[in-house]
Amino acid sequence: MASTNIANPPQNSRKRAKDLVLNLQDKICQGLEAVDRKGAFEEESWKRPEGGGGRSRVMREGNIFEQAGVNFSEVEGKELPPSIINQRPEAKGHEWYATGTSMVLHPRSPYIPTVHLNYRYFEAGPVWWFGGGADLTPYYPYLSDTRHFHRTLQQACDSINPSLHKIFKPWCDEYFFLKHRNETRGVGGIFFDYQDGSGKVYKGQNPNGEAANIAGKLGNLEMNWEEIFSLAKACGEAFLPSYIPIIEKRKDQNYGDKERQFQLYRRGRYVEFNLVWDRGTIFGLQTNGRTESILMSLPPLARWEYGFQANDGSREKLLTDLFTKPQDWFKDETLEEKCHPFHAVD
Amino acid sequence: MASTNIANPPQNSRKRAKDLVLNLQDKICQGLEAVDRKGAFEEESWKRPEGGGGRSRVMREGNIFEQAGVNFSEVEGKELPPSIINQRPEAKGHEWYATGTSMVLHPRSPYIPTVHLNYRYFEAGPVWWFGGGADLTPYYPYLSDTRHFHRTLQQACDSINPSLHKIFKPWCDEYFFLKHRNETRGVGGIFFDYQDGSGKVYKGQNPNGEAANIAGKLGNLEMNWEEIFSLAKACGEAFLPSYIPIIEKRKDQNYGDKERQFQLYRRGRYVEFNLVWDRGTIFGLQTNGRTESILMSLPPLARWEYGFQANDGSREKLLTDLFTKPQDWFKDETLEEKCHPFHAVD
Numbered sequence: 001m002a003s004t005n006i007a008n009p010p011q012n013s014r015k016r017a018k019d020l021v022l023n024l025q026d027k028i029c030q031g032l033e034a035v036d037r038k039g040a041f042e043e044e045s046w047k048r049p050e051g052g053g054g055r056s057r058v059m060r061e062g063n064i065f066e067q068a069g070v071n072f073s074e075v076e077g078k079e080l081p082p083s084i085i086n087q088r089p090e091a092k093g094h095e096w097y098a099t100g101t102s103m104v105l106h107p108r109s110p111y112i113p114t115v116h117l118n119y120r121y122f123e124a125g126p127v128w129w130f131g132g133g134a135d136l137t138p139y140y141p142y143l144s145d146t147r148h149f150h151r152t153l154q155q156a157c158d159s160i161n162p163s164l165h166k167i168f169k170p171w172c173d174e175y176f177f178l179k180h181r182n183e184t185r186g187v188g189g190i191f192f193d194y195q196d197g198s199g200k201v202y203k204g205q206n207p208n209g210e211a212a213n214i215a216g217k218l219g220n221l222e223m224n225w226e227e228i229f230s231l232a233k234a235c236g237e238a239f240l241p242s243y244i245p246i247i248e249k250r251k252d253q254n255y256g257d258k259e260r261q262f263q264l265y266r267r268g269r270y271v272e273f274n275l276v277w278d279r280g281t282i283f284g285l286q287t288n289g290r291t292e293s294i295l296m297s298l299p300p301l302a303r304w305e306y307g308f309q310a311n312d313g314s315r316e317k318l319l320t321d322l323f324t325k326p327q328d329w330f331k332d333e334t335l336e337e338k339c340h341p342f343h344a345v346d
Numbered sequence: 347m348a349s350t351n352i353a354n355p356p357q358n359s360r361k362r363a364k365d366l367v368l369n370l371q372d373k374i375c376q377g378l379e380a381v382d383r384k385g386a387f388e389e390e391s392w393k394r395p396e397g398g399g400g401r402s403r404v405m406r407e408g409n410i411f412e413q414a415g416v417n418f419s420e421v422e423g424k425e426l427p428p429s430i431i432n433q434r435p436e437a438k439g440h441e442w443y444a445t446g447t448s449m450v451l452h453p454r455s456p457y458i459p460t461v462h463l464n465y466r467y468f469e470a471g472p473v474w475w476f477g478g479g480a481d482l483t484p485y486y487p488y489l490s491d492t493r494h495f496h497r498t499l500q501q502a503c504d505s506i507n508p509s510l511h512k513i514f515k516p517w518c519d520e521y522f523f524l525k526h527r528n529e530t531r532g533v534g535g536i537f538f539d540y541q542d543g544s545g546k547v548y549k550g551q552n553p554n555g556e557a558a559n560i561a562g563k564l565g566n567l568e569m570n571w572e573e574i575f576s577l578a579k580a581c582g583e584a585f586l587p588s589y590i591p592i593i594e595k596r597k598d599q600n601y602g603d604k605e606r607q608f609q610l611y612r613r614g615r616y617v618e619f620n621l622v623w624d625r626g627t628i629f630g631l632q633t634n635g636r637t638e639s640i641l642m643s644l645p646p647l648a649r650w651e652y653g654f655q656a657n658d659g660s661r662e663k664l665l666t667d668l669f670t671k672p673q674d675w676f677k678d679e680t681l682e683e684k685c686h687p688f689h690a691v692d
Contacts, residue, residue, distance in 0.1 A: 044653070056652075058652045058653070060652070067652070069652065179631075180631045180637045180640075181637060264647075268644070271617060271621070271648075272621065272641070275617070275618060275621035275622050276621050276622075276631065285525075285526045285622065291526045291527060292652055292653055294526075295618070295650065296652050298614070298650040299650065300649060300650060300651065301610075301647070301648075301649050302617075302647075302648055302649075302650075303646060303647050303648075304641065304644040304645065304646060304648075305646065306402075306404045306406070306413070306415065306638055306642050307390065307404070307638055
């Protein structure tokens with residue numbers, strides 16, 4: 001295994017990773033309050049009986065955000081759950097340390113996408129790794145918004161290594177995949193996990209995912225601790241510039257009950273992904289995490305409707321046909337003509 | 347293992363089990379339409395690519411029921427998923443057959459509990475088993491309704507063997523348990539699984555569950571195929587008499603937005619149980635089941651609220667303190683005095 005070649009992390013690795021995600025939480029919350037202009041974050045600090053704790057922040061009934069949750073946590077435990085030990089057998093029998101920030105924003109307007117971000121760092125005995133990413137889930141999608149989000153994250157990845165985005169983009173499509181619906185959660189973004197320097201890619205939920213093959217073809221992607229740290233930092237700092245311009249562009253678009261009902265219906269899919277497939281959620285619930293903080297990702301209101309199908313030729317059908325399937329957002333020249341009839345380009 | 351002593355099922359076992367659950371679906375739907383007086387079931391028949399199919403029925407926007415879903419399915423497959431093989435290793439490598447009916451009713455009024463029923467029959471190579479049960483999830487609970495529901499199911503169990511209810515009642519509390527909330531889903535009812543004649547009881551989600559210990563103390567509970575078939579039949583037929591009187595008693599009680607909001611919030615717990623812990627849901631999603639039918643159990647509308655806690659001394663707090671914890675509904679004499687201040691006895 002490549003992971004036996006991993007260099008040791010720097011001596012102050014835990015503190016540096018913790019400061020990174022803590023600062024990220026601060027900056028993101030400031031940026032969100034500024035754009036919302038009404039809502040303010042309420043903060044709750046908590047301790048975990050087995051060790052560690054966190055700082056949960058929630059904004060409710062804001063101008064832009066119906067609910068925004070931004071968590072920070074730093075936790076320790078005796079033994080990682082089997083789901084992680086399977087992927088990192090070297091961690092077995094060792095105490096573990098993890099710190100991270102995670103965020104899900106549920107805007108009120110169906111024209112502003114839901115968005116998720118998470119960056120985390122683990123140490124367990126001889127092994128350490130970074131994981132994280134960000135992904136966008138529109139209800140009434142726009143090609144330009146999708147491209148802006150992807151482009152901003154790509155630039156952050158490129159600043160570390162121009163091969164990375166080629167892997168992390170398809171890995172995101174592969175991970176944020178609802179197998180029981182044969183849909184991606186949304187238009188994706190970037191995702192990486194177990195990054196320990198070996199450059200190894202793990203399969204996501206979608207059995208047809210291509211991330212590992214692509215990584216194989218790209219060849220040597222080894223990075224040291226500092227490079228992966230810088231990657232997490234660059235991607236984390238790219239979040240506000242990737243998302244705020246979408247808010248500014250969409251916030252004054254009017255919508256009616258039809259759009260609201262469709263948004264609530266699609267939020268049901270968000271619940272399904274998080275509770276059925278999301279490793280972070282399952283990890284939290286398995287390790288006796290703080291339930292209220294873990295489930296802060298769930299929407300304030302969601303709807304299910306048996307047998308719902310969007311009408312052919314509708315804006316809603318465009319979402320399921322095009323924007324919940326993996327796409328090459330930059331290079332596919334058919335996307336514009338497919339979006340054009342729905343005024344969904346720009 | 348006791349299961350090596352299992353008698354073979356009768357020759358027409360599949361047909362008899364199928365007719366049982368099919369008739370149950372029919373009778374229940376008729377009873378629900380009669381009590382609703384407005385809503386009617388729409389039916390969809392479907393086939394499963396790997397073999398078999400089903401008949402899904404849904405009532406929407408009824409008088410009593412905001413949504414009522416009653417499924418029937420008869421399906422076959424090559425190999426059972428690992429979660430079942432773990433419990434029934436003899437089934438490994440064998441084709442399987444399963445038939446069952448499952449139902450979740452989401453009434454509009456917060457005074458009428460949500461209710462679930464499921465009875466199912468499996469064959470796989472040398473093994474067969476029945477499973478099922480019914481459980482009640484009130485929002486604004488009444489002790490008399492809870493007792494009526496339990497008493498009716500108890501009588502059905504007693505008609506087969508007076509020891510059964512002593513096991514199936516705690517097994518239900520143990521199975522319909524949200525570990526991440528330390529709550530039962532509601533006031534329970536009955537639950538049994540893998541009933542193949544050996545009388546063995548399997549642990550549910552709640553690690554403190556007592557069902558297996560109780561079964562051990564009660565001693566020999568072996569039943570033959572006919573007896574377990576009769577048990578499923580008796581319990582299934584007890585459903586309408588266990589539930590319809592609760593509707594009749596509560597349907598004209600007025601409620602306001604506060605009660606509605608609390609109901610929507612608690613429906614979030616129903617979603618959490620079904621997507622995170624329910625074996626039936628996970629089995630369906632793992633075996634490429636029909637997603638729309640499986641997720642028909644989810645409520646038409648649900649709400650999450652970070653950090654919500656019911657006020658001390660409130661009717662809502664009574665639910666979480668008393669009615670989402672295992673209770674001895676018949677013998678515990680303190681229940682009446684605890685419910686009395688909230689007018690929650692009768």
